Amino acid sequence: MNINEMLNNKIIDCSCGKEHFCSVKTVIIEEAALGSVPGILEEAGYRKAFFLYDRNTYLAAGYKLSEIIKDSGIQAVHYVIEENSPVPDEKTIGTVLLNFDSDCNIIAAVGSGTVNDISRFISFKLKLPYIIIATAPSMDGFASSVAPLISGGMKTTYPAHAPYAIIGDLDILKNAPAEMIAAGIGDILGKYTSLCDWEIAHIITGEYKCEALMSLVRQALHEVTANINMIAGRDTEGIKNLMEALVLSGIAMSYAGNSRPASGSEHHLSHYWEMISLMKGEEHALHGTQVGVAAVAVLKAYELLAACDVDFSERVGYARTNAAMYCSRCWEKYIRSIYGRAADQVIALEASVKKNYPSNVLPRIDKIENAWEDIKGIIKGLPSADNIKGILSRLPAPYSPAGINVDKDAFESGFKAAKELRNRYGLLQLLFDLGLTEDIASDVWEYFIHGCSL
Ligand SMILES: [Zn+2]
Ligand SMILES: [Zn+2]
Structure with a gap:
């Protein structure tokens, strides 16, 4: 199944007995995908958009994106988290909220990690939609509906909601730092053991399992392992495979209602x-x-x-x-x-x-x-x-x-x-x-x- 056929709350009546669905509306992974951002914001019913970056993601996509937004006449605020290597903790969330423009009715998270987690959490609390503009194929949490945050020094998963859209511009993704591309591959290679844990848990504790979700995660593994040289060589098609695998793994978690299939x-x-x-x-x-x-x-x-x-x-x-x-x-x-x-x-x-x-x-x-x-x-x-x-x-x-x-x-x-x-x-x-x-x-x-x- 094509990724876009799995989205938009489409109900999959599964043989495992559960109904699976993913509330992400659109995934666009292609060259020059940044150009689709104004259209997506219009479609999501925007009035004014709050673009959230950190320093690195602003360097990766901010200049190009703010030009595109300005040319399209979209009302927007661009806010860059100034801290080097920000972590999604009380302090960073507070800083972003202090600088949030309450006229904005949609958040655009420009990044792949902390910026996404913060946007996912804040937009949920503010009851606003958000979109993700990925800057690196570095982890599989894009389609996630939970926010892993650091609270009281402990990594804790908070309920939140899935993004309206995930946009992966291959021109940006393939120029991501090599260690971020390698991290995306590492996150996918971890699925061998997450699936094995799930199979064994099913036997020992009787925990629910779903073969269809397992095969989605295996498909993500295959997309990466079969194209590993193209991915490592930053070939556009290879990076597309990696990004699709990461999104697919996120969809599997969304279908399961928790991170079991991929963690x-x-x-x-x-x-x-x-x-x-x-x-x-x-x-x-x-x-x-x-x-x-x-x-x-x-x-x-x-x-x-x-x-x-x-x-x-x-x-x-x-x-x-x-x-x-x-x-x-x-x-x-x-x-x-x-x-x-x-x-x-x-x-x-x-x-x-x-x-x-x-x-x-x-x-x-x-x-x-x-x-x-x-x-x-x-x-x-x-x-x-x-x-x-x-x-x-x-x-x-x-x-x-x-x-x-x-x-x-x-x-x-x-x-x-x-x-x-x-x-x-x-x-x-x-x-x-x-x-x-x-x-x-x-x-x-x-x-x-x-x-x-x-
Ligand atoms: Zn199922
Ligand atoms: Zn992971």
């Missing part, structure tokens, strides 16, 4: 690394760059897990003893030591879902034991960690924790604590259930350091 353990690790950097006040790699490295880590962990079944019944016996000895106070103490001022939110989540309690872990261990051959079969369908590491290294993009400033402590604690950010079953909770977290985290770290597998 698993690799995303939990990347969110965790990002939070650790924010708490330390350090710069962190782009989201998709972190996801690419995390995907290699999760793939290696799955390989190690599938290989450690020499005596699985002994492993399961150990896991049961380990689960029964679980101490929630020790867990809480550990979470406080890791998450600092964000710990309260993490502890509140666990207090409501109790995913680590023996009453939930022990029945899951039974399911894992019964379905072990099926789980191994799903893991066998994954590409190898070496394969994805090779793709990243050839781009070139970082392919190891060291390449994204994640040290041994942050890496190994991520295996323990990243899963606590969400109640979403995947590799990290599976390792916890089997009492394997620390052993596998340290073996995966060794893999990155010495390059040896198994």
Whole structure:
């Protein structure tokens, strides 16, 4: 199906039993697509438009766009967030609101990341539509209807709404910084493990799954892996494939009503690394760059897990003893030591879902034991960690924790604590259930350091 046939609240009556729809009205990914912005604003019933940029996105598209807007006679305000590398937190949102012109009745987010997240959130709160004018094919959140923001130092997903339109001008996208293009590829490569997590969660927890959505995400993966050289070479057609894959992945999330189809353990690790950097006040790699490295880590962990079944019944016996000895106070103490001022939110989540309690872990261990051959079969369908590491290294993009400033402590604690950010079953909770977290985290770290597998 063509992307535009999937939009505009068209109901897909799916065999999974759900009705899927995506409220984005239009996606335009082509050369000179900026020229379509005035028409889209007219169509959306604009009176006056508020264009939001950061410094980099203004340099990438602002000059050309403001000319086009001026020539078309559209009433507009252009506001540039002055801060270098702004993060979507209370301060930046407040600054944008202070500078918002209340005569404006539509927001145009010019960017690919923070500017989108802020516009998605503010426009939702102000009950205004917004459009996205992408400046880099760097992540898959364009079609998203939620806003990942930093609140109280914690990355939290807030409800918001999907954009009216997504506009990707290939002349701009193909000139995006190389690391942003590589980040977009990394975000897509993370889908191998997010799909695998979903399949396994379905078996172990009975979580809903939809084959049609899984195949949409696989289509996005195929568009990128089959055209990787064209994308890396900034060929217009290649960049179009990447941008379409990113939008498609976003549509799959919109169809699901959450990020499950496109976000698993690799995303939990990347969110965790990002939070650790924010708490330390350090710069962190782009989201998709972190996801690419995390995907290699999760793939290696799955390989190690599938290989450690020499005596699985002994492993399961150990896991049961380990689960029964679980101490929630020790867990809480550990979470406080890791998450600092964000710990309260993490502890509140666990207090409501109790995913680590023996009453939930022990029945899951039974399911894992019964379905072990099926789980191994799903893991066998994954590409190898070496394969994805090779793709990243050839781009070139970082392919190891060291390449994204994640040290041994942050890496190994991520295996323990990243899963606590969400109640979403995947590799990290599976390792916890089997009492394997620390052993596998340290073996995966060794893999990155010495390059040896198994
Ligand atoms: Zn479905
Ligand atoms: Zn992502």
